[in-house]
Amino acid sequence: MNASPHHIVILGGGTAGWLVAGVLGAEFDTSSIKVTLIESPTTPAIGVGEGTWPSMKSTLLKIGLSERMFLEECSAALKQGTHFKNWLHGKGETYYHPFTLPHGFGEINLADHWIRGHLGDQSFASSVTPQFAVCEAGLAPKQLSVPEYAYTLNYGYHLDAGKFAAMLSAHAVNNLGVEHVLADVTAVTSRENGDIEALVTDKGPIAGDLFIDCSGFRSVLLGEHYNVPFVSQRHVLFNDSALAVQVPYGSDSKIATTTKSTAHEAGWIWDIGLQHRRGVGAVFSSAHASAEAIEPQLDTYLKESGSASGLSEFEPRLIRFDPGYRASFWHKNCVAVGLSAGFIEPLEASALVLVELSARSIAQQFPKTRQQMGTVAQRFNAEFLQRWEQIIEFLKLHYVLSQRDDSAYWIEHRQAASVPTALTEKLADWCHRCPWHLDERRVDEMFPSASYQYVLYGMNFKSELGKDSRRHSEASLARAHALKAEVDAQSSRYLQHLPCHRSLLDKAIAHGFAG
Numbered sequence: 001m002n003a004s005p006h007h008i009v010i011l012g013g014g015t016a017g018w019l020v021a022g023v024l025g026a027e028f029d030t031s032s033i034k035v036t037l038i039e040s041p042t043t044p045a046i047g048v049g050e051g052t053w054p055s056m057k058s059t060l061l062k063i064g065l066s067e068r069m070f071l072e073e074c075s076a077a078l079k080q081g082t083h084f085k086n087w088l089h090g091k092g093e094t095y096y097h098p099f100t101l102p103h104g105f106g107e108i109n110l111a112d113h114w115i116r117g118h119l120g121d122q123s124f125a126s127s128v129t130p131q132f133a134v135c136e137a138g139l140a141p142k143q144l145s146v147p148e149y150a151y152t153l154n155y156g157y158h159l160d161a162g163k164f165a166a167m168l169s170a171h172a173v174n175n176l177g178v179e180h181v182l183a184d185v186t187a188v189t190s191r192e193n194g195d196i197e198a199l200v201t202d203k204g205p206i207a208g209d210l211f212i213d214c215s216g217f218r219s220v221l222l223g224e225h226y227n228v229p230f231v232s233q234r235h236v237l238f239n240d241s242a243l244a245v246q247v248p249y250g251s252d253s254k255i256a257t258t259t260k261s262t263a264h265e266a267g268w269i270w271d272i273g274l275q276h277r278r279g280v281g282a283v284f285s286s287a288h289a290s291a292e293a294i295e296p297q298l299d300t301y302l303k304e305s306g307s308a309s310g311l312s313e314f315e316p317r318l319i320r321f322d323p324g325y326r327a328s329f330w331h332k333n334c335v336a337v338g339l340s341a342g343f344i345e346p347l348e349a350s351a352l353v354l355v356e357l358s359a360r361s362i363a364q365q366f367p368k369t370r371q372q373m374g375t376v377a378q379r380f381n382a383e384f385l386q387r388w389e390q391i392i393e394f395l396k397l398h399y400v401l402s403q404r405d406d407s408a409y410w411i412e413h414r415q416a417a418s419v420p421t422a423l424t425e426k427l428a429d430w431c432h433r434c435p436w437h438l439d440e441r442r443v444d445e446m447f448p449s450a451s452y453q454y455v456l457y458g459m460n461f462k463s464e465l466g467k468d469s470r471r472h473s474e475a476s477l478a479r480a481h482a483l484k485a486e487v488d489a490q491s492s493r494y495l496q497h498l499p500c501h502r503s504l505l506d507k508a509i510a511h512g513f514a515g
């Protein structure tokens with residue numbers, strides 16, 4: 001291999017492959033670093049994965065895509081967080097995990113005051129952010145006068161996965177100089193040091209310096225070729241299956257501005273609103289229920305959410321997955337991104353953000369020499385192992401806090417042996433204080449302590465704080481009252497001035513955002 005890596009070969013043309021191609025194509029001048037993406041003409045991409053984090057705004061901006069074009073081509077909508085239903089008791093109770101941080105989050109821990117009853121008796125989210133009121137009213141998080149990717153309230157997206165990959169592909173090939181090869185990879189040739197030399201395809205071998213495995217669940221390079229062990233997480237997070245349908249609706253239907261996550265006896269149902277359809281799917285654990293047993297739950301959900309003939313109109317698609325991740329992600333001159341690196345379950349939509357972070361990390365730390373690649377790989381592996389662990393802890397939190405006892409699924413989720421030790425320790429700590437910045441070991445943690453607050457206090461977790469014996473407690477109380485008054489004032493203002501979600505999308509596509 002050349003002293004200086006100059007050819008990156010990506011295997012796989014799903015969302016992961018094309019997002020990585022877009023980020024690397026935008027980062028590097030193709031005359032010094034060439035990017036080639038190989039995609040099978042016969043193996044389809046998975047075609048799900050339609051909820052993103054707010055981070056997608058900066059990824060799209062980095063790739064050089066206009067938000068208006070993205071919204072139009074991907075039938076996309078704006079996602080302001082997740083609305084949970086039936087997670088606590090299964091009796092219709094709800095709460096939000098919004099994307100906007102509690103007001104004044106950099107300065108003061110409002111959770112502390114909310115628990116002490118200083119902010120009134122409304123729910124936690126409604127006390128600390130105007131995003132609660134805006135989501136309840138189905139309004140957009142910004143006005144047309146706010147420029148592309150800027151916002152009044154933070155948002156990510158709901159998008160059509162197939163259209164997204166197609167748009168990224170056209171942009172990467174036409175504007176960023178990414179070479180696209182439609183071929184099946186049938187074998188791998190190796191160098192003496194164990195590095196991959198070339199991918200053998202039905203159109204001839206394709207040699208490279210760094211290979212990015214975006215081949216989906218098959219994990220053709222990291223899994224099949226290198227046999228990097230798979231670390232199952234089935235004992236922590238039981239879900240391994242989903243039944244998915246696409247529910248078309250009219251161009252005048254309301255578009256939800258949050259992902260709806262509704263728990264059922266053996267899992268939960270996602271409901272994602274796009275411009276022309278909803279994507280609805282029941283996630284479940286095959287150890288606790290069969291697909292046949294889940295169908296009636298999905299049927300009832302569809303009927304109750306406006307699709308009168310329920311499941312009878314649709315052929316649900318059954319998707320199976322093995323919850324877990326690879327023991328390492330960067331091995332020799334190969335790094336896995338997307339499903340080939342691992343997948344847990346779609347709760348909190350943490351898969352695409354890992355793709356974005358991986359692509360960004362590869363671009364920023366791209367090794368100058370083969371020797372340096374070992375150091376970069378070590379750092380990448382440590383960083384992403386920690387991220388997987390954080391995701392697992394945060395997802396498990398939703399199940400541990402549930403008080404549902406209507407099935408073995410929910411009861412077993414609370415058994416101590418299934419809960420990561422780090423989460424058990426954090427929960428014990430939070431019995432006596434609220435999550436706060438000091439819980440975050442690094443600035444780039446996956447989930448800020450605000451996310452923990454929204455879930456903990458949305459699900460009635462009790463932190464017993466005792467007397468506030470700080471010297472400045474009165475000043476802090478006065479500041480908390482002032483911030484709460486601002487939240488209330490912003491809520492009323494936004495309810496008056498923010499447009500309805502569909503109307504904003506229609507106008508943004510027709511005229512573009514300001515600026």
Ligand SMILES: Cc1cc2nc3c(=O)[nH]c(=O)nc-3n(C[C@H](O)[C@H](O)[C@H](O)COP(=O)(O)OP(=O)(O)OC[C@H]3O[C@@H](n4cnc5c(N)ncnc54)[C@H](O)[C@@H]3O)c2cc1C
Pocket residue numbers: 011012013014015016017038039040041042043044045046047048049050051052161183184185186214215216217218220242281319321337338339340346349350351352353
């Ligand atoms: C039920 C479900 C719901 C999900 N929901 C969300 C969500 O809301 N939010 C989120 O962030 N993520 C979600 N995800 C995850 C998300 O779908 C994936 O992270 C994302 O689609 C990326 O997939 P991928 O590109 O890694 O794999 P794939 O889409 O499977 O693409 C694999 C690619 O590799 C190619 N390939 C494979 N073998 C070969 C070969 N031998 N030769 C050539 N090409 C080959 C295929 O042709 C294909 O192009 C969900 C996943 C599931 C299962």
